Amino acid sequence: MLFKPWQLAAVISSAAIATSASSPIEQDFAPEDIISRDVCILGGGGSGTYAAIRLKDSNHSVVVVERNDYLGGHAETFYLDDEKQFINYGVEGVFNDDLSKEYLERLGVSWDSLALSTLIDKYVDFNTGKEVLPPSDLLTTVVGAALYRLAIQKYTTLDQGVYNLPDPVPEELLEPFSKFVEEHALQGVLRLVLMFAQNVGNILDAPLLYIIQNFGVPHINALLEGGYITPKNGIAELYDSAAKVLGNDVLFQTTAIETNRSDSGVSILVENHADGSRKLIKAKKLLITFPPLLESLKGFDLDTKETGLFEKWNWMSYHVAIVNNTGIPSGITVGNADPNNGPASLPHTPFQWELEYLGVPGYLASKIIANSSVTGDDAKNLVISDIKRMGAVGTFDVPADGPNIVQFGSHSPETLIVSTDNIRNGFYKNLYSLQGRHSTFYTGLTFCTDYSSVLWAYTNTVIEKMFS
Ligand SMILES: Cc1cc2nc3c(=O)[nH]c(=O)nc-3n(C[C@H](O)[C@H](O)[C@H](O)COP(=O)(O)OP(=O)(O)OC[C@H]3O[C@@H](n4cnc5c(N)ncnc54)[C@H](O)[C@@H]3O)c2cc1C
Ligand SMILES: *[C@@H]1O[C@H](CO)[C@@H](O)[C@H](O)[C@H]1NC(C)=O
Ligand SMILES: *[C@@H]1O[C@H](CO)[C@@H](O)[C@H](O)[C@H]1NC(C)=O
């Protein structure tokens, strides 16, 4: 058979994309329901959206498979009726660094600087509802952060937010953070650590490694040096803009239900859970961006190495709420402090970190952290009962019909961790060795510190590996 040059090009490019000669499953799909791309990205949150834009801008074709009906994942904005006021009740801002600014510029989003408010106006013991004294030995943010940076800076391999651990793993990283706090007299820094690492839960009990991963050198440098920025019209603006750029390359309300992966490419069956329709994706590479828990990977052709790693995760539940009708005077932030719990009166799980004033009078935002068995309803009940208790003991004049939960969201699973034995036995080294196997790559908060700017930088390194 003879091909004209232009026909030849067409044959070559379709051969390059088809991963195996027309597999039986393709016959079940109309041509328009078979999507051929360079990269299929599972999850269109912080890192998946970034990867999609970057890949598209370097002329790779992509498709994003997102479970929700919006992009952004942990980034959510509540717009009040006037559309002028808003509350970012998930992600509030990103680091003021070159990479982040370039990305926002690429998406045509202008920004303001974001002053991270470390100010707590009142401390209340949420267990009793009563106001308590501020923890006594609090250091200022600048002094505290500098002291803490000095204590952790010897772990230079963790500076990129990646679990790049020395071999063998230093025992100190596996010991409870409480020990490190005592040795380095960091009691006065604990409320600051909680602000960044509250998703860890009981921070004093957690291994030092997970504290540094959530509040390490990149975070301190952003706090003390570069600062933070946030889109002028809410964090959702960033993701709405990305959604426009990506257009039909995003499949919303869709998840992967079956995969076949090999070194030459991947074949992914996806289902829209709104209308039940199915499509077949054929891609050269797969990028998984959500936490790879076994229950999130049903129908995937996992091998024993993958299963052996993914079955080891523990995680925290993490919910967010916006409340009003609380009776708490407008404009104040109420911190949760348990005077019975050691230095800094840290709250114990399950807890609301604080009722945080984010600039819209009458509304407070809350983050609820608990172990993985705590549900959304449990978290809602905690919010309501904590505030009602403050009313019952007269701390605030909580209306009889209050408070109201105006917005609520689940960010579970959060804070993916494994046991210290697993860390000691090379869990993270084995985890990263999965990158590229079966044409499958990973990014997201499981693989790198849970902060957008650092995740974007890590995602760049993963993309580089994909086509090297
Ligand atoms: C309440 C809160 C506040 C935060 N504030 C900040 C902040 O101010 N600054 C900051 O830098 N970081 C903040 N973070 C951290 C934030 O998680 C990261 O910045 C970043 O957004 C994480 O990106 P990701 O891609 O790993 O996860 P996500 O953004 O969660 O993205 C994962 C995506 O995958 C989707 N998904 C899940 N399962 C499936 C499935 N089976 N199929 C298809 N799609 C699926 C999800 O819907 C989601 O869109 C905050 C986190 C939380 C929870
Ligand atoms: C992508 O393709 C366009 C149009 O062919 C070209 O102008 C651009 O330089 C390419 N970009 C990259 C990063 O290769
Ligand atoms: C995966 O391969 C099996 C066995 O060949 C086949 O039955 C199935 O349809 C394939 N699924 C996808 C999504 O390619």
Ligand SMILES: *[C@@H]1O[C@H](CO)[C@@H](O)[C@H](O)[C@H]1NC(C)=O
């Ligand atoms: C609470 O917020 C909702 C949504 O913005 C609003 O409709 C309601 O009037 C508010 N209630 C109070 C008491 O402010």
Ligand SMILES: *[C@@H]1O[C@H](CO)[C@@H](O)[C@H](O)[C@H]1NC(C)=O
């Ligand atoms: C999880 O937290 C709930 C609520 O505090 C508690 O009842 C339960 O025992 C905890 N589960 C585990 C496994 O710790």
